[in-house]
Amino acid sequence: xxxxxxxxxxxxxxxxxxxxxxxxxxxxxxxxxxxxxxxxxxxxxxxxxxxxxxxxxxxxxxxxxxxxxxxxxxxxxxxxxxxxxxxxxxxxxxxxxxxxxxxxxxxxxxxxxxxxxxxxxxxxxxxxxxxxxxxxxxxxxxxxxxxxxxxxxxxxxxxxxxxxxxxxxxxxxxxxxxxxxxxxxxxxxxxxxxxxxxxxxxxxxxxxxxxxxxxxxxxxxxxxxxxxxxxxxxxxxxxxxxxxxxxxxxxxxxxxxxxxxxxxxxxxxxxxxxxxxxxxxxxxxxxxxxxxxxxxxxxxxxxxx
Numbered sequence: 233x234x235x236x237x238x239x240x241x242x243x244x245x246x247x248x249x250x251x252x253x254x255x256x257x258x259x260x261x262x263x264x265x266x267x268x269x270x271x272x273x274x275x276x277x278x279x280x281x282x283x284x285x286x287x288x289x290x291x292x293x294x295x296x297x298x299x300x301x302x303x304x305x306x307x308x309x310x311x312x313x314x315x316x317x318x319x320x321x322x323x324x325x326x327x328x329x330x331x332x333x334x335x336x337x338x339x340x341x342x343x344x345x346x347x348x349x350x351x352x353x354x355x356x357x358x359x360x361x362x363x364x365x366x367x368x369x370x371x372x373x374x375x376x377x378x379x380x381x382x383x384x385x386x387x388x389x390x391x392x393x394x395x396x397x398x399x400x401x402x403x404x405x406x407x408x409x410x411x412x413x414x415x416x417x418x419x420x421x422x423x424x425x426x427x428x429x430x431x432x433x434x435x436x437x438x439x440x441x442x443x444x445x446x447x448x449x450x451x452x453x454x455x456x457x458x459x460x461x462x463x464x465x466x467x468x469x470x471x472x473x474x475x476x477x478x479x480x481x482x483x484x485x486x487x488x489x490x491x492x493x494x495x496x497x498x499x500x501x502x503x504x505x506x507x508x509x510x511x512x513x514x515x516x517x518x519x520x521x522x523x524x525x526x527x528x529x530x531x532x533x534x535x536x537x
Contacts (some may be wrong), residue, residue: 233478235519237276241501242298242360242422243520245275245489252489253339254278255299255310256501259516262286264299264310264332268340272491272522283344284332286314292346293317294324295513298360298422298485301339304370304395308339311350313359327359329374331396352376353400357385360485363392364425366432371458372398373405373434375421383408383418387436387450389458403459406450408438412470413448416440420448422485426496429531432458435471437484441518443506445482447472447535472500472535480521481506486535488525496525498535 237243240256247253252275254267263285267278287293294317301310313327329350336342350372352358358376365371370392375385387406390398408418415438422437432452439445449471456463474481486500501518508515526534 233475233480233521235504236522237520239516239518240520241518242485243499243501244300244487245272245497245499246301246303247489248303253301255301256520257297257299261295261297261513264296264312264344266301266310266339268338272489272497281340283310283334283339284346289317291316291328291349292330295327297327300362300487302363302395304363306335307395308334308336308344309347309395310334310344311361311363313361325357327357329358329361333395347396350396351398351400352388352390353398353402359385360421360423362423362425362487364427364432366425366427366458369458373423373425375419375423375436378404381407383414385419385421387420387423387434391459403461405434405461405464406436406448406466410448410468412444412446412473413438415444416442424487426488426525426533428496428525428527428533431531433533434464435486435535437486438470441482441484441512442508443474443481443503445484446470446474447484447486447500449533451532471533474502474506475537476506478537479504483521491524496533498523498525 243256267280269275269278292314294315297313299312310332316323331347332344333347356377361374388402390402426433434450450464480502483502
């Protein structure tokens with residue numbers, strides 16, 4: 233399967249007012265980039281703009297990961313994860329969630345300014361944030377480590393007061409529990425929301441970021457409350473795994489957009505081979521791919537080929 237955009241991991245595409253906006257993690261993990269185009273076909277060749285660069289030291293100085301661009305209450309926001317460089321190597325993997333803000337009509341114009349850290353309610357490794365507007369309320373969803381729970385990260389949700397503040401405490405939605413979520417590492421991360429026929433689906437990624445990386449899904453029951461874990465049904469099996477026949481190894485950290493005719497499109501990254509060339513983070517070849525979402529008769533999304 234041909235890559236849509238090469239060497240862009242954790243891809244996110246937003247469609248708004250006839251424009252597509254694309255951002256993703258870059259292999260150097262040192263900056264945030266943005267591009268725009270009228271069509272999905274034009275996006276790979278669109279000019280890419282650097283909208284922010286990591287700090288030389290201290291907070292937001294290391295491993296800039298998983299940006300998403302959103303339009304909230306009349307302004308543009310980029311949510312992303314960043315760690316702290318320093319003498320302690322562990323600092324480069326102790327991420328927190330931050331936001332940039334841009335009041336320009338076009339996010340490619342003006343500038344993104346640092347809007348601060350998103351307070352999730354406690355201090356621990358946190359990353360991969362997204363936001364969804366559903367049934368009149370906006371929610372923030374992310375991955376974070378709870379030291380009382382074995383593993384690297386779980387999924388949490390909170391209603392938003394505004395683009396930069398959450399109504400706390402957060403609610404835990406999912407922990408790594410099935411075998412396919414615990415390969416190499418115990419991980420639930422990279423949440424993304426899909427709304428189809430009024431139903432809310434929450435996809436996420438699990439396990440180590442090699443060929444064992446896989447996508448899972450939670451489904452909110454009809455009329456359910458997103459803040460009530462009992463109203464979510466978790467698939468006991470992954471909804472997308474490695475497709476060796478298509479040259480897609482470790483598909484995951486997905487997002488969703490729509491094509492020019494309104495079809496739902498899965499946006500995800502994968503490597504073209506198993507394992508790594510070097511290490512998980514030194515290997516730049518996590519490419520962005522697109523795939524149209526199919527649905528069963530009852531409306532359940534299908535992501536696997």
